[in-house]
Amino acid sequence: MEKKGKENGVAAMAACYQRFDPAAYLQYNYTPPRADFERKDSIVPWKLACLHRAFTEGDVSGEVLVDIGSGPTLYQVLSGCEVFNKVLLTDYLEVNRQELRRWLQDEEGCNLDWTPYLQHVCKLEGRRPSAWMEKAAKLREVITDILPVDVHHPQPLAPDALPSAGADCLVSCFCLESVSPDLATFTRALGHIGRLLRPGGHLLLIGALGESYYFGGPGVKIPVVPLNEAQVCGSLKESGFTLIRLEVYTLPQDMRVGVDDVTGVFFVKARKD
Numbered sequence: 001m002e003k004k005g006k007e008n009g010v011a012a013m014a015a016c017y018q019r020f021d022p023a024a025y026l027q028y029n030y031t032p033p034r035a036d037f038e039r040k041d042s043i044v045p046w047k048l049a050c051l052h053r054a055f056t057e058g059d060v061s062g063e064v065l066v067d068i069g070s071g072p073t074l075y076q077v078l079s080g081c082e083v084f085n086k087v088l089l090t091d092y093l094e095v096n097r098q099e100l101r102r103w104l105q106d107e108e109g110c111n112l113d114w115t116p117y118l119q120h121v122c123k124l125e126g127r128r129p130s131a132w133m134e135k136a137a138k139l140r141e142v143i144t145d146i147l148p149v150d151v152h153h154p155q156p157l158a159p160d161a162l163p164s165a166g167a168d169c170l171v172s173c174f175c176l177e178s179v180s181p182d183l184a185t186f187t188r189a190l191g192h193i194g195r196l197l198r199p200g201g202h203l204l205l206i207g208a209l210g211e212s213y214y215f216g217g218p219g220v221k222i223p224v225v226p227l228n229e230a231q232v233c234g235s236l237k238e239s240g241f242t243l244i245r246l247e248v249y250t251l252p253q254d255m256r257v258g259v260d261d262v263t264g265v266f267f268v269k270a271r272k273d
């Protein structure tokens with residue numbers, strides 16, 4: 001794509017996000033019936049189990065974990081907060097950073113109660129579900145910053161955001177494909193965030209398969225670059241990552257409720273070469 005076209009696509013995407021509504025987004029994706037902990041085939045326990053295993057199987061360690069494109073959600077770091085003593089959350093929009101700050105500062109006005117997610121991860125860790133308050137306190141202790149990020153910039157974070165060696169681990173969920181107009185831009189963005197990671201550091205990536213749009217609020221239809229597994233693997237290789245594990249979840253028919261056209265979800269654990 002010639003340079004002008006690439007910039008236009010990214011600019012158009014940024015314009016869509018000016019209408020993103022964190023409260024609606026949380027309601028569409030993170031409350032029942034879509035987010036159901038009781039269903040055996042539910043996506044939310046699957047995602048939390050993928051993250052729990054990835055963070056606790058012994059090869060992931062260090063000081064600094066960065067979540068790229070956090071949005072208004074915290075589930076991404078519920079397992080990682082027990083492994084890293086410095087966790088950075090990041091997002092492009094101030095409205096999302098404000099939502100995260102409200103939870104972090106235990107203020108009124110949060111748009112989602114994360115207790116069921118905290119309790120579920122405590123169960124995965126073999127702790128009693130009532131330990132969720134301790135986990136919430138741990139999160140509030142280790143999340144040291146909530147920063148602006150733009151994955152389309154070669155340097156997605158402010159220069160002083162990370163130690164010179166880079167982060168030890170990155171996690172990113174439903175971000176890159178949701179902010180990229182095409183596969184080349186997705187791959188470029190993956191390369192940009194890869195530069196935030198030290199060599200040998202780990203990337204945990206969760207994303208949508210086969211999705212071409214989602215609603216980021218009432219009437220806020222946001223385009224998504226539809227991906228398949230082969231394209232995800234190709235982009236990882238092209239961006240200097242070695243794949244450790246790829247897992248795929250296929251959405252049950254009744255989970256396809258119109259807020260998006262996602263058909264499946266991938267989980268990737270990879271290591272930076």
Ligand SMILES: C[S@@+](CC[C@H](N)C(=O)[O-])C[C@H]1O[C@@H](n2cnc3c(N)ncnc32)[C@H](O)[C@@H]1O
Nearest residue numbers: 069070071092093149150151173174175178179
């Ligand atoms: C689909 S949401 C994913 C939110 C969350 N990680 C999750 O798992 O639900 C995509 C997020 O990407 C953010 N975003 C939009 N443009 C971005 C950009 N250029 N760089 C980084 N993040 C961006 C949006 O603000 C939004 O929070």
Ligand SMILES: O=S(=O)(c1ccc2c(c1)CN[C@@H](CF)C2)N1CCSCC1
Nearest residue numbers: 029034035043174178208214260262265
């Ligand atoms: O956790 S999910 O896999 C999920 C969670 C978030 C998103 C999607 C899917 C797909 N569209 C994304 C747009 F970027 C956002 N999930 C989909 C099934 S029901 C519960 C929510």
